[in-house]
Amino acid sequence: MRKVVFVGATKGMGRALSRRMAERGDRLFLLGRDSEELGKAATDLSVRGKGESVAHGALDLESPDGFDAALDAADAALGGFDTVVITAAMFATQEKLEEDADFALRLLRVNFAHTVALCENARKRLLARGGGTLCVFSSVAGDRGRKPVAIYGASKAGLSHYLESLDHKFRAQGLVTICVKPGFVKTGATAHLSPPPFAGEPEPVAEMVLRAIDRGTPLIYAPSIWRLVMLAIRHMPRAVMRKVGF
Amino acid sequence: MSGSPTKRDGVLEAWGRVSRPAAEVLGEDIEAITEGSPLSRGLGRSYGDSALPARIGGSVSTTTLADRLIAFDPESGELHAEAGLSLREIFRIFLPRNFYVASTPGTSFVTLGGMVAADVHGKSHHSAGTIGRHVLGLKMRLADESIVWCTPQERSELFWATVGGMGLTGHILEVRMRLERLPSPWIWSRSERVPNLKVLIAKLHETAKTWPMSVAWIDTTSTGDKLGRGILDVGRWAEPGEAPSEPPRQKPRITMPDIFPRWLINPVTIRMFNFLWYWKHWQPRREGVVHPEAFFYPLDMLARWNRAYGRGGTFTQYQCVLPMGNDEAPVEFLKLLQSLGGDSFLTVVKDCGPEGQGTLSFPREGISLATDLRLGPKTQGIVDALNAFVIAEGGRIYLAKDMLTRPADYAAMDPRVEQFMNVRRRFDPELRLRSAQSVRLFGDPPEVS
Numbered sequence: 189m190r191k192v193v194f195v196g197a198t199k200g201m202g203r204a205l206s207r208r209m210a211e212r213g214d215r216l217f218l219l220g221r222d223s224e225e226l227g228k229a230a231t232d233l234s235v236r237g238k239g240e241s242v243a244h245g246a247l248d249l250e251s252p253d254g255f256d257a258a259l260d261a262a263d264a265a266l267g268g269f270d271t272v273v274i275t276a277a278m279f280a281t282q283e284k285l286e287e288d289a290d291f292a293l294r295l296l297r298v299n300f301a302h303t304v305a306l307c308e309n310a311r312k313r314l315l316a317r318g319g320g321t322l323c324v325f326s327s328v329a330g331d332r333g334r335k336p337v338a339i340y341g342a343s344k345a346g347l348s349h350y351l352e353s354l355d356h357k358f359r360a361q362g363l364v365t366i367c368v369k370p371g372f373v374k375t376g377a378t379a380h381l382s383p384p385p386f387a388g389e390p391e392p393v394a395e396m397v398l399r400a401i402d403r404g405t406p407l408i409y410a411p412s413i414w415r416l417v418m419l420a421i422r423h424m425p426r427a428v429m430r431k432v433g434f
Numbered sequence: 435m436s437g438s439p440t441k442r443d444g445v446l447e448a449w450g451r452v453s454r455p456a457a458e459v460l461g462e463d464i465e466a467i468t469e470g471s472p473l474s475r476g477l478g479r480s481y482g483d484s485a486l487p488a489r490i491g492g493s494v495s496t497t498t499l500a501d502r503l504i505a506f507d508p509e510s511g512e513l514h515a516e517a518g519l520s521l522r523e524i525f526r527i528f529l530p531r532n533f534y535v536a537s538t539p540g541t542s543f544v545t546l547g548g549m550v551a552a553d554v555h556g557k558s559h560h561s562a563g564t565i566g567r568h569v570l571g572l573k574m575r576l577a578d579e580s581i582v583w584c585t586p587q588e589r590s591e592l593f594w595a596t597v598g599g600m601g602l603t604g605h606i607l608e609v610r611m612r613l614e615r616l617p618s619p620w621i622w623s624r625s626e627r628v629p630n631l632k633v634l635i636a637k638l639h640e641t642a643k644t645w646p647m648s649v650a651w652i653d654t655t656s657t658g659d660k661l662g663r664g665i666l667d668v669g670r671w672a673e674p675g676e677a678p679s680e681p682p683r684q685k686p687r688i689t690m691p692d693i694f695p696r697w698l699i700n701p702v703t704i705r706m707f708n709f710l711w712y713w714k715h716w717q718p719r720r721e722g723v724v725h726p727e728a729f730f731y732p733l734d735m736l737a738r739w740n741r742a743y744g745r746g747g748t749f750t751q752y753q754c755v756l757p758m759g760n761d762e763a764p765v766e767f768l769k770l771l772q773s774l775g776g777d778s779f780l781t782v783v784k785d786c787g788p789e790g791q792g793t794l795s796f797p798r799e800g801i802s803l804a805t806d807l808r809l810g811p812k813t814q815g816i817v818d819a820l821n822a823f824v825i826a827e828g829g830r831i832y833l834a835k836d837m838l839t840r841p842a843d844y845a846a847m848d849p850r851v852e853q854f855m856n857v858r859r860r861f862d863p864e865l866r867l868r869s870a871q872s873v874r875l876f877g878d879p880p881e882v883s
């Protein structure tokens with residue numbers, strides 16, 4: 189049984205993953221920016237769980253000042269957590285980000301700088317108690333510079349880079365870092381786009397991630413077909429990437 | 435900011451693969467996505483046009499991201515959840531706790547909202563009725579945008595018009611329903627080959643007395659004294675002593691690719707399929723414990739099996755109920771279907787118990803027959819002719835499957851339409867809530883004025 193701090197359980201893949209954790213008896217503490225939504229998610233998880241009710245606290249990835257207090261609250265509620273899962277992030281199309289510079293800057297901060305800051309805070313706490321698991325959702329969009337994901341992809345590329353380094357540096361000390369790279373998954377975040385081939389559903393992704401957490405697999409692509417898709421894309425010559433639209 | 439709905443312009447498909455351009459509104463916040471919306475949609479498992487927009491490009495609210503549990507009481511079995519929750523999730527969460535819905539359709543890829551809107555029935559109809567009998571309350575958004583609760587006691591007319599009302603009385607936001615407590619999550623089932631439809635119907639009546647669940651699949655192509663030969667499946671929840679100690683796990687599924695040519699389904703392959711289905715049951719009779727998914731949802735193992743109709747291939751399902759009293763009627767129906775050239779994969783036969791309270795609820799005491807028909811130039815004529823037969827027999831068709839019935843025929847089958855329209859008009863004088871089906875069948879104007 190794990191003691192999990194979860195950032196992003198209200199929606200999408202976070203919703204699906206937190207459900208599977210609650211159903212098998214893991215203890216959860218939810219963090220997020222909207223307390224009404226968090227309350228509803230906590231109720232859903234409590235009904236699914238094995239008796240224990242799920243609590244929640246406030247954390248907004250836009251306000252790093254609150255990170256320490258949020259993790260204190262989680263520690264107090266769980267009696268010391270051993271697992272941190274972060275699925276929360278911002279997403280927008282490249283057109284939107286090119287148009288709205290303020291929004292682009294917010295997204296870069298939330299997805300990269302602030303997520304790294306939160307991970308750093310959690311890392312120190314976990315290392316101080318001998319280790320634990322840090323599972324963070326990055327994206328296949330960070331694997332190669334591409335036209336439709338220049339800004340969002342850059343934020344995720346930085347994040348993936350950081351997560352890989354953490355795993356190299358601290359695994360020997362007991363900190364397992366897991367970087368999840370989803371391909372296109374049908375959630376509210378992508379609902380305005382028409383799904384490409386190989387689009388996945390949140391539930392199977394959640395099952396894969398849970399397995400990776402339990403086994404300590406440092407990097408997963410979900411659905412797994414995206415590992416091959418990205419292998420091909422990473423090896424495409426620049427001249428080709430300049431021509432194609434994806 | 436959180437939960438703001440997303441709009442996607444695209445094409446929505448019904449299960450029979452007929453489609454219509456639509457603006458789909460999606461989001462986790464079911465109150466937000468239904469605001470100002472003319473129609474809700476669940477997992478799109480209705481075969482016909484009931485979950486398609488009234489006008490081309492019209493908007494439809496898809497509820498599937500709104501799927502949270504709100505409460506469950508293990509004493510009473512009362513479940514309270516958002517309307518987009520799928521039956522598949524209920525299966526996964528509650529079967530291991532020895533609870534399940536008392537009435538399930540033949541697929542678990544349906545939402546609570548869709549189940550209530552169609553007032554679904556299943557193998558247990560003769561013992562447990564439709565799902566409406568087990569619903570305790572509905573939280574709804576009405577045409578005037580107000581949000582209210584209705585129950586069998588409170589706003590009962592609205593409640594019963596909504597049960598089986600195909601989304602036309604309001605958006606179902608939350609559902610409270612009673613789950614049935616089970617002795618175990620496994621099924622004890624018995625299946626047997628039956629030589630023809632006459633014997634089958636007699637057996638359905640006979641097994642109904644002792645088995646809470648039953649259904650039969652018949653070969654649509656056999657004739658003479660083999661007319662309507664088939665397999666009869668009966669079952670009950672297994673007793674703890676009979677069942678494995680582990681709860682059943684949901685089986686993985688394979689997705690059918692969209693690569694088949696349209697000619698794949700033709701009279702020869704249909705005949706072969708029917709023949710194999712009958713003889714795959716090589717022992718005359720089998721009995722024992724089976725997985726509940728294999729019992730209730732044999733087709734769910736193959737996701738998107740509707741693609742077998744080929745790229746661009748569309749189909750419909752014709753389902754009618756013929757009232758009690760004339761056991762010859764189903765035999766005549768099958769002969770008529772054959773003479774019309776309505777070759778079909780299996781036809782599903784089920785004896786229905788007494789009519790439920792839903793104003794437009796489909797089942798009534800008698801025999802229900804459901805058969806898939808590929809859509810082609812002849813299909814409208816086949817449906818018209820079958821409808822004439824059903825009207826003469828005093829039966830009716832099922833809206834969740836229908837695509838081609840003409841309004842005059844539907845009115846002739848179902849005098850309850852008038853009462854339904856009265857309730858609708860009372861809560862929605864301008865008939866703002868509407869679907870492609872309500873435009874076709876109830877004469878709603880396609881454009882909102």
Ligand SMILES: Cc1cc2nc3c(=O)[nH]c(=O)nc-3n(C[C@H](O)[C@H](O)[C@H](O)COP(=O)(O)OP(=O)(O)OC[C@H]3O[C@@H](n4cnc5c(N)ncnc54)[C@H](O)[C@@H]3O)c2cc1C
Pocket residue numbers: 449473474475476477478479480481484485497517518538539540541543544545546547548549551552553554555556599600601602604605606607733834835869
């Ligand atoms: C393989 C298969 C087997 C089936 N077997 C059976 C069976 O045995 N018995 C049976 O009764 N049916 C059966 N059905 C039909 C199916 O149960 C119904 O069509 C059901 O309504 C589908 O639910 P859905 O969530 O997909 O709804 P949709 O198909 O998306 O919508 C169906 C109707 O419900 C309305 N609706 C959906 N959600 C809401 C909401 N939140 N508020 C208001 N209205 C709403 C829609 O407007 C529409 O009119 C079967 C279908 C398939 C594909």
Ligand SMILES: NC(=O)c1ccc[n+]([C@@H]2O[C@H](COP(=O)([O-])OP(=O)(O)OC[C@H]3O[C@@H](n4cnc5c(N)ncnc54)[C@H](OP(=O)(O)O)[C@@H]3O)[C@@H](O)[C@H]2O)c1
Pocket residue numbers: 195196197198199200201202219220221222225247248249250274275276277278279298325326327328329369370371372373374375376377378435436437
């Ligand atoms: N979906 C895809 O196709 C896809 C592809 C590649 C990578 N990913 C990545 O996978 C992860 C999950 O994606 P998803 O599609 O499941 O997302 P989603 O459905 O949009 O859910 C996002 C979650 O993040 C939370 N969140 C957003 N901003 C926040 C903030 N400032 N502070 C705290 N919480 C915040 C949201 O909470 P609220 O309830 O407050 O909104 C919500 O729970 C993300 O990291 C995403 O970048 C997704």
